[in-house]
Amino acid sequence: MTLFQRRPTLRWLVPLLAALVLAAASSVVGVLSAAARGGLPERSAAQLLVDVQTARLSGLSGTIVQTADLGLPSIPGVGGDGSSDMTSLVAGSHTLRLWYADPDHVRLALLGSLGESDLVRNGTDLWTWSSKQKSATHHTVPRSDARTPRSLADGSPLTPQQAADAALRAITPSTKVSTDGTAVVAGRSAYELVLRPRDSGSLVDSVRIAIDGETHLPTRVQVYADGHTDPAFEVGFTSFDPSTPPDSVFAFNPPPGTKVTESGALDGPDRVPDPRGPGLADPKLVGSGWTSVVLTRLPAGATTDEGGPAAQVLQKLPRVSGSWGSGRLLRGTLFTAVLTDDGRLAVGAVSPDAIYRALAR
Amino acid sequence: MSVAEAVRRPRPRVVSTRLLRSELRLIFTRRRNIAGMGVLAAVPVLIAVAIRLSSPGRDGGGPDFFSSVTENGLFVAMAALTLELPLFLPLAVAAISGDSVAGEANLGTLRYLLVVPVARARLLGVKYAAIAVFALAAAMVVTTVGVVLGLVLFGGGDMTLLSGSQVGFLSGVARVLAATCYIAACLSALGAVGLFVSSLTEQPIGATVAILVFSTASFILDSIPQVSWLHPFLLTHHWLAFGDLFRAPVAWDGLTSGLYVAAAYAAVFWLAAWARFLTKDVTS
Known part of the structure; x- marks a missing residue:
């Protein structure tokens, strides 16, 4: 207490420390308990x-x-x-x-x-x-037969x-x-x-x-x-x-x-309903693996509904154009999508340029 | 130790409640506080009467818990608590806690209070205990009026939980009481913030406004998804977790984090108030 009496400003360290300790406590406990357990044995x-x-x-x-x-x-x-x-x-x-x-x-x-x-x-x-x-x-x-052993596909x-x-x-x-x-x-x-x-x-x-x-x-x-x-x-x-x-x-x-x-x-x-929904044309795959682009065609009139929620969202997207035509670009962190003015939709986990190349094919 | 000495220095009781009792008497007998309690109690009355008078076909819709009121009167209390949680209840706690030190300083009674042979830390502890008692009383007033009026107008019976299962009436009452206590604990944490702000100023109104700004800013930040990393640290983030008591089985995660955050805020801001108040020059 004498320290606090000589240096009253030091008292402010107490709530500050408490705040830091309490904010960190919950995450620290998790890390410590995991560290105490150690890593798991190696597995391929x-x-x-x-x-x-x-x-x-x-x-x-x-x-x-x-x-x-x-x-x-x-x-x-x-x-x-x-x-x-x-x-x-x-x-x-x-x-x-x-x-x-x-x-x-x-x-x-x-x-x-x-x-x-x-x-x-x-x-x-x-x-x-x-x-x-x-x-x-x-x-x-x-009732599902729980005794059936699990396998990748039936009869596999x-x-x-x-x-x-x-x-x-x-x-x-x-x-x-x-x-x-x-x-x-x-x-x-x-x-x-x-x-x-x-x-x-x-x-x-x-x-x-x-x-x-x-x-x-x-x-x-x-x-x-x-x-x-x-x-x-x-x-x-x-x-x-x-x-x-x-x-x-x-x-x-x-x-x-x-x-x-x-x-x-x-x-x-x-x-189970068709996941593609009604009226969506058969999708075409361009490229392979992680950089493949899915090309499909939206049903006519799906986005032309003026004032509808879909059209309103589309209006806010930036316009892009190129040799493949023109359309609207939606960029996410994981995927890019382009909806062209003639109703083609291209989606892929790639940059916009790769989408344009796929559209130009 | 001689007999004479023992008589001269009577051993003080380990815990004396005199200071706390005097503090509580001050809080609960002030007319402005009684009027505030009346406002808190008016909301469940308004809800119950409005739903009772509306045509029976119009149930469903409305704010949370409203559609359940006609089936079980206990939900009047929950609907009222949910409606009062963003503003009325924090306002009540802000008024009381903002007044606790700044009000005394403003009236000039703080220096007399400090003459009482009680350590400043203990005085601050008593002040905070009184705020916590008030927070519980405020939440309980809403619940009690809601439950009593709800049972009179709509009757009791089994309670339908959010999960779609039903529990007996007593279990329902227990859940409502637990939710009330949880809300009171959350409000007490806001009261600790209030105690700290109150020790900074001599203007109780200014303190009350600042506390309300704090709780409202918390609510606003909590609704902005771009700062979601901040949300778990916000005082108000877990306040609505009282709804988790109405699931089957009860989801404790949100409630325990809420209580942890409330306890952390209470500890940090009480210590901040202590750091401020113990060296404060009382000039008024």
Whole structure:
């Protein structure tokens, strides 16, 4: 106390130190506990791929955080942080909770601030629930046969080792594959499988896939853009508990006052809607590997709707032109897209020049 | 030690609550503070009456928790807390904490208070304890009025959580109380900021305005995605995490981070107030 009495200004160091210590404490604890555990024993990429295929999951509950910083112009009213709308995942940061007991008992909850959307599979019942709309949808799904061993494709004779070798052979010409045993995901040591494009024309710097050291489950995927230190896209667990969650988690009864839509039976993959959407012409691939460009044609009138939200967004994009014609350019951190005035759409993880070259073909 | 000495120097009680009691009496008997509590209590009344009087087909829509009010009266309290969290509750805490040191300095009573044989650090501790009690009381007033009026107008029963599952009435009440205590803890952290600002000035109004600017700036920064790296450090970032108590199972991550941030702010700003107040020249 005498020091403080002689030099009263020194007192200000106390709150300052407290602020620094408290701000650093949460991250320091994570780093220290990971350092105390040390790195994991070395494993090759092929060994890791085998581990992932042979991983047996007896149950899981965890929190997943997804962040996307794709460098897109933000569109007010579409998605964004803290929204519990399932379509909002394209921008900002989102928190999901996942519970898994077996393929027939899964629940995924998208947490919004004061809202939640749920997808619950309990046996043959599949429920979706939205707290904001107070609505639920009910499907019935066939029971999946959990005893079928996992393989890359039905009837595929590959052992996990062969599958891993085949996968590595397929990507090696275009990709440098390395491993790293020092990642920490959700406070657990993890391996990382690092994929780097050999072609320098790609906007993707690296893709890092974290694989939990103990359960061998993929726990995080990060995509880094060229020239950025933070991942442009990241989805990973922030908490991870490999134990079977209680059955009560998967029980869902629509509460009174809910609009329930009965959607009947889902028969399997053939009911999944065409991801290309209606009227999109067959896409053409130009180039190969990481620098390939997808060329397609939008249905007529898709963007000519004056005053519509799509047209308004398009108006804000810069105009570009060249020997290939003219159009509007959308540049993100991970991809570039050009929509030409005659309705051609070119998308790729490459610089605009490469897109123009592909369009000029 | 002789008997005479023991009589002359009575052992002080380990913890004397006299100073705290006097501080609380000051806070809760001031007419302006009672009027402020009345404003806080008016919001749940307004919500409950407005929803009761509106046509029954019009449920759904409105701010958070509004559509659930007609099914369970407990949600009147939650809707009121959610509405008052951005402005009314921080304003109440800002008024009280801004007044705590600056108000005494302004009235000229601070020097008399310092004559009391109590260390300045302890005086500051008591001042802060009184602010924390007020924060809890302010949140509880909103909850109590909301719960009572909600149960009278809409009835109780099972509570539908955000996750779509239902819990019993008592569990619902417990969750509402826990949410209230969480909000009170968050507001107490703002009160520590207030105590510090209050020790800087002799103008209680200026202090109150500064505290409100602080909490509002926090809310604004929290809504700007470009500074998302700053968000976990903002006092108000986790305030809405009280909603996580209404999930099944409860999502504790946001609540624990919120309590950690609140405790950190309380500690840092109380220490800052201490650094300022212990060497402050009281001139008024």
